[in-house]
Amino acid sequence: MATTTAMQLLGRRLSCCCLLVAVCLAAFAVVPSASQPSLTVATPSSKNKNTQLKCTNTKTNRTTCTVNCNNRCPHKCLIQCPSCKTFCLCDFYPGVSCGDPRFTGADGNNFYFHGKKDQDFCVVSDAHLHINAHFIGKRNPAMSRDFTWIQALGIRFAHHRLYVGAVKTAKWDAAADHLTIAFDDEDVALPRFVGSRWAPPTAPALSVTRTAQVNTVVVELRGVFRIMANVVPITAEDSRIHNYGVTDDDSLAHLDLGFKFYDLTDDVHGVLGQTYRPDYVNKLDVKSNMPVMGGAPDYLSSGLFSADCAVARFGRRQEAAAASIGGPAIAMVTDDME
Incomplete structure (x- = not known):
């Protein structure tokens, strides 16, 4: 029983690691066009790089949420819609x-x-x-x-x-x-x-x-x-x-x-x-x-x-x-x- 539980925990940890890698590469993944996430590139305000920006799904033209483009991104903030994840091109x-x-x-x-x-x-x-x-x-x-x-x-x-x-x-x-x-x-x-x-x-x-x-x-x-x-x-x-x-x-x-x-x-x-x-x-x-x-x-x-x-x-x-x-x-x- 202890061995089975340990293997289950290891499997969960490996699944979490795989999920993190997938999130980092999601914007560049090839998936069927019907499910491919859209990518919005936003330019933060020069005075306030933490300005809230809208995440709009280009397929439905609907705003799904607002996100903060944090100051890690010197030029452009990339927003993946509809998940609303943000990252910098140079991450x-x-x-x-x-x-x-x-x-x-x-x-x-x-x-x-x-x-x-x-x-x-x-x-x-x-x-x-x-x-x-x-x-x-x-x-x-x-x-x-x-x-x-x-x-x-x-x-x-x-x-x-x-x-x-x-x-x-x-x-x-x-x-x-x-x-x-x-x-x-x-x-x-x-x-x-x-x-x-x-x-x-x-x-x-x-x-x-x-x-x-x-x-x-x-x-x-x-x-x-x-x-x-x-x-x-x-x-x-x-x-x-x-x-x-x-x-x-x-x-x-x-x-x-x-x-x-x-x-x-x-x-x-x-x-x-x-x-x-x-x-x-x-x-x-x-x-x-x-x-x-x-x-x-x-x-x-x-x-x-x-x-x-x-x-x-x-x-x-x-x-x-x-x-x-x-x-x-x-x-x-x-x-x-x-």
């Missing part, structure tokens, strides 16, 4: 990249990857998916490296190319849209209202949806990835605290990002991608206040859409399949995907 959960860029790996550990300004680095490289990031930066003469931020993503899948980037701007205007998107070299015009959605006829599995009127979108390739992108500036206060040395001619608008992947292979690589490998061993000093992943040359690409970094995996499976059957490579993601 610590797997697949996040924020700031100077701080990543949270699939193992849950945080690390920094500084790269170098005005260069492109492989963030994720797999057989059917490749994501590069373009870094912008600011040189501090007192340091041996650049301060860097992710300004844009170059995403490749099948024979398509998707660009998601922050527009360079001197003076930040929170009411203006500083986000630019292009698909296969054609600009994407996305109406400025919450819930506006775009999907290309040549790749209907891809969609871009606004979760705020400006500067925040969710990009999804069904069954492959879901990415939340939020454009934010470096404020005068950020610059003062961290000694970034920001001047009036550039607000250093950049992307804070949340990644969720659904179909990575065991051979995936890249700055963030390698942390999803089953054989990944974290060799960073996780006890350090600022664990840094080095080896930048291994991830350096010649361009935003180039898959030529030393750890590139893109197309490897297709090329191997083509060689074995003597025919053309078959893309993992096809244009007629439904």
